[in-house]
Amino acid sequence: MRRAADRGPQSADQMEARLANRLAELRTDHGWSLDELAQQSGVSRSTLSRLERGEISPTAAVLGKLCAAYGRTMSQLLAEVESEPPQLVRSGRQLEWRDEKSGFSRRSVSPPHPGLNGEILEAFLLPGADIPYDKPPVPGQEQHIWILEGALRITVDGAAHELHKGDCLRFRLWGPSRFQNPGPGPVRYAVLIVLPSAGRPAPGMRA
Structure with missing residues (x-):
């Protein structure tokens, strides 16, 4: 990292x-x-x-x-490892996290705060990158994946989705997921995450 x-x-x-x-x-x-x-x-x-x-x-x-x-x-x-989370973060000071081994990087567009319920990320995957997640950090979180450049294959709870520039996928995440870049070029996409309210799952959203 x-x-x-x-x-x-x-x-x-x-x-x-x-x-x-x-x-x-x-x-x-x-x-x-x-x-x-x-x-x-x-x-x-x-x-x-x-x-x-x-x-x-x-x-x-x-x-x-x-x-x-x-x-x-x-x-x-x-x-939580930022010294003083601000309300406004200019583009040049947004936190960027890289996993060189897997060809993945993410930029935290939203100003960081440990208690946030909604956040916007910008993510990049190099061609051939394949990142599986066993389970979500917070079960039931809502995600919107909007493809800005390239193509992305997302598997959510066993269902695979092929996304291309301009496509947007929305889902509630309860189980495993997988993000793959089939190529030929890198993929850049925006991620909107909304955490569920405690004890108030949105009706009709769970698969």
């Missing part, structure tokens, strides 16, 4: 260190041992230990598993 050094007040190394510390804090707050978190998340104990010590950076898939275990979206987790 890397954040461009010129996109905010924190350097990439500073953010890496804050993220490692926050992951360790979350595990402690939940009262979990490394073995218990490994069981909850499906991430190996050795990987978790190295992540919390800042020896390695999480991939998108690993971070997705940890967010699911802690009941947070990725944006909420990243907002």
